[in-house]
Each structure stands twice: as C-alpha cells, then as structure tokens.
Amino acid sequence: MKPLLWLAALLSFGALAARPVPDIALSKDDKGDWQLNYQLTAPAKQLRFARSPDHSRAARWQPLDPAFQIGQDQDGEYLARKDGQAFSSAAIRLTPTYIYLPKDYAPFSPFSDGGLALHSGRFFACVGLCEGDEHWNLSLAAPKGDHIVSRDGQGRQSLRWQDGGEGQVLYVGPLQPREGAELRALVDPGLPPALRQALDEALPRILAHYAKALGPARAKPMLIASFGRTMGGQYGNQGGVLANQISMHWYGNQLEKLLAKPEQISAFLWFFAHEGAHFYQGQAGQVRAQQDSWLHEGGAEWLAMDAIRSLYPERSAFTDQKLEDARSQCLAGLAQTGLEQAAQRGLFDLYYSCGLALYQRLAETGTDPVALWRRYKAAVAKGAEPGRQVWLAQLPPSQAKVLAALLAATPPEAAPAWRHWLGTAP
Ligand SMILES: [Zn+2]
Numbered sequence: 489m490k491p492l493l494w495l496a497a498l499l500s501f502g503a504l505a506a507r508p509v510p511d512i513a514l515s516k517d518d519k520g521d522w523q524l525n526y527q528l529t530a531p532a533k534q535l536r537f538a539r540s541p542d543h544s545r546a547a548r549w550q551p552l553d554p555a556f557q558i559g560q561d562q563d564g565e566y567l568a569r570k571d572g573q574a575f576s577s578a579a580i581r582l583t584p585t586y587i588y589l590p591k592d593y594a595p596f597s598p599f600s601d602g603g604l605a606l607h608s609g610r611f612f613a614c615v616g617l618c619e620g621d622e623h624w625n626l627s628l629a630a631p632k633g634d635h636i637v638s639r640d641g642q643g644r645q646s647l648r649w650q651d652g653g654e655g656q657v658l659y660v661g662p663l664q665p666r667e668g669a670e671l672r673a674l675v676d677p678g679l680p681p682a683l684r685q686a687l688d689e690a691l692p693r694i695l696a697h698y699a700k701a702l703g704p705a706r707a708k709p710m711l712i713a714s715f716g717r718t719m720g721g722q723y724g725n726q727g728g729v730l731a732n733q734i735s736m737h738w739y740g741n742q743l744e745k746l747l748a749k750p751e752q753i754s755a756f757l758w759f760f761a762h763e764g765a766h767f768y769q770g771q772a773g774q775v776r777a778q779q780d781s782w783l784h785e786g787g788a789e790w791l792a793m794d795a796i797r798s799l800y801p802e803r804s805a806f807t808d809q810k811l812e813d814a815r816s817q818c819l820a821g822l823a824q825t826g827l828e829q830a831a832q833r834g835l836f837d838l839y840y841s842c843g844l845a846l847y848q849r850l851a852e853t854g855t856d857p858v859a860l861w862r863r864y865k866a867a868v869a870k871g872a873e874p875g876r877q878v879w880l881a882q883l884p885p886s887q888a889k890v891l892a893a894l895l896a897a898t899p900p901e902a903a904p905a906w907r908h909w910l911g912t913a914p
Pocket of ligand 1 (some may be wrong): 788
C-alpha cells in the first residue's frame with residue numbers, strides 16, 4: 489500500500505474506533521436501593537446509551553441531582569444536564585424491578601429471596617453514539633449478606649471488571665451457585681417444585697444432547713433462573729443467552745395454576761430446549777440483520793423440537809401440535825408481509841414459526857438441520873460473518889437459490905410460494 493493511502497486508511501479506521509466511555513459504578517445498599525454512577529475523564533455534554541430498545545429509562549432512572557435528565561431522540565436515550573452544560577460525573581437511583589424490553593435482555597430479574605440478576609449492557613454509555621467495540625470499566629458493590637456471582641461463577645462481595653459487546657448477567661444476593669456435571673446453576677428457591685425439578689432433570693439432559701449433536705461448548709454453561717411473583721395480573725417468562733450464561737425469568741401469579749396442566753411441562757421443556765439451543769449455536773447464532781432472525785430463532789425452535797422428540801418421545805403430541813401451529817401461523821402471517829419485512833411490521837413471531845417450518849421441510853427433504861448447523865458453525869468459527877449468506881453457502885447451490893427466493897418473497901406471492909415449498913399445497 490502507498491504511504492498516503494495507508495495514512496488515509498488509518499484515519500478512516502480512527503473515525504470508526506471506540507468512543508470515549510465513562511467508568512460505571514453500581515451499588516446496592518443495606519436497604520436494597522440501587523445506585524449507578526458515571527465518571528468521565530473529560531467533561532462531556534451527553535452520555536448516549538449503547539442499547540435503547542424503548543424509552544423506559546426516563547421513568548425508571550432518577551438522577552440524584554435534579555439538574556440532570558434522561559432525554560430521548562431518534563438515536564435513543566441519553567443522559568444530559570437540563571441546562572446543556574458539560575459534566576464529568578452523574579449519579580442515578582435505579583428501579584430494580586423486572587420489565588420486558590422488546591428484543592433485549594431484562595435490566596433486572598428479581599429472585600424471590602431478595603436476590604437479583606442484572607444485565608450489565610443496560611448501563612453501557614458513550615460520549616456520542618457507541619460504535620459497538622467499546623470496553624467499559626465497571627464495579628459492583630453488594631451489601632453485607634449478599635454476594636456477587638459473575639460469568640466465572642465465583643461469589644464475591646465486590647467486583648471490578650471490564651465489559652463490552654452485549655455485556656453479561658451478574659447475580660447479587662444470598663444464593664451460591666450449585667455445581668453440576670453439565671452446568672453451574674443459580675436457581676430461585678421460590679420457583680414451584682415441579683418447575684425446579686424439571687429444570688434440574690431436563691436441562692442437563694437437553695444440554696448433553698446438544699453437545700453430542702452440535703459439538704462441545706467452549707465454556708461450562710451457567711443457568712440463572714429467577715422468579716418474580718409480582719407483575720400486576722400478568723404472567724410470562726423470558727429467556728436469553730449471553731456467552732456461557734443462560735437466563736430464564738418467570739413472573740406473575742399464575743405459575744402454580746399453569747403447572748397443574750400436564751402440557752405445561754412440555755411447554756417449559758420446549759422453553760429450556762430453545763434457550764439451550766441458542767447456547768450451542770454460540771457465535772454462529774449472533775446474526776446481526778434482524779430480517780435474518782429466522783436463521784437462529786427458527787433454528788433454536790427446530791433444535792428444541794428435535795431434542796424433545798428424541799429425549800421425550802412420549803411428548804410427541806405436543807411437538808406435533810407446535811409444528812402444525814407454526815406452519816399455519818407462518819402462512820397466515822406471510823399473507824400480510826414478506827419474511828424480511830416481518831420485524832418492521834411488528835410480526836417478529838414469524839421468524840420463529842416460518843423458521844421452524846423451514847428447517848422441518850429441509851429435514852423432510854434430506855437436508856439434516858443438525859449437520860447443516862455443524863457446517864455453518866464451522867464456517868463461522870473460521871471467521872465468516874454469521875448470517876444468511878454463510879448459512880446458504882452450506883447448501884447445494886440449486887437449493888440455496890430456491891430458499892433465497894422464498895426468503896425474499898412478498899405478498900401476494902409469499903404465502904402461496906411457501907405453501908407450495910412446504911408441501912402443503914392442495
Ligand atoms: Zn430465541
């Protein structure tokens with residue numbers, strides 16, 4: 489490369505380099521109140537959050553100094569002084585309750601014994617828009633009686649660490665992780681016994697099944713299973729995987745009533761298997777383009793179905809029904825939108841239903857989705873960007889061409905094209 493070009497390349501790289509970031513200090517006091525402090529090395533007028541899936545910080549974060557506010561614009565939420573002046577530190581009181589954030593990890597997932605899991609990525613902020621390659625220095629302090637469990641599974645009173653990317657889950661509370669052969673587990677003692685038993689027995693079996701099918705994981709998984717009894721009259725559960733951490737949260741007052749229905753355990757097995765599949769998808773499941781979510785979400789759905797079919801054949805009525813429902817929901821949805829536009833149209837569920845139907849059709853026509861995932865994972869491990877292109881490249885070119893056309897189809901052609909391909913045409 490010529491020296492001048494080389495300099496230009498260096499400069500343009502510089503423009504994309506990480507933004508200045510504050511140090512982040514989190515603490516919980518004896519009364520259970522949570523405080524967040526940002527400390528900058530040079531004054532700035534705004535701190536912009538790396539993740540703003542909605543505008544809930546404004547209601548849940550109270551700056552201790554009323555001169556500060558949480559604002560929002562087209563680039564998401566930010567912290568600033570009301571008078572627009574620069575600042576070098578800010579302190580905020582947090583609301584440590586569960587909320588659902590669209591397509592993001594819950595900031596706080598309370599345990600019924602007073603413990604709590606938090607997502608570090610919620611607090612990442614930059615001077616200017618974050619570029620995604622920043623690293624933050626964080627600290628966390630717990631009160632007496634509590635300890636902190638981070639990614640490595642060790643309990644401590646206080647913790648300092650460097651974090652970046654999507655962040656990690658940290659537990660603060662009285663529980664000590666339980667070491668099993670397949671996984672390390674922090675399980676809420678308040679979860680109904682039937683559910684705890686299902687987690688204890690089924691999750692290790694499911695993970696061992698995936699390890700055999702998809703190859704061993706890089707690190708021992710850590711399960712963080714929490715239960716918040718309150719959330720108004722609502723009931724629900726949410727899961728997520730961050731590196732070696734598999735999080736599951738249940739909330740609401742209906743859990744015991746639900747567990748009285750025999751098919752509910754099947755539904756929870758599917759939930760465990762779906763999250764477990766994400767863990768074994770690993771890096772290959774980190775697909776950036778939202779319109780390609782069928783790849784990993786549909787993949788996790790199919791792998792879950794496959795795992796339950798082989799480990800719990802007696803539950804086939806449930807898995808058969810899930811598949812049939814997925815096919816009909818997919819076709820109904822594709823009458824309204826193409827799969828690529830589903831996220832924008834608020835029909836994100838189509839990535840699960842159409843994705844499951846797609847992988848199942850591949851299985852029926854001689855392409856084993858497990859073998860496909862192994863090839864795709866191997867390509868990503870060699871440095872390929874996770875996504876549709878690399879995934880399609882693992883298929884014979886003629887099949888890849890048919891699938892690419894299906895994925896791009898829009899109404900009114902989308903539904904009939906998928907119906908024909910899925911083999912359900914009359
Ligand atoms: Zn998922």
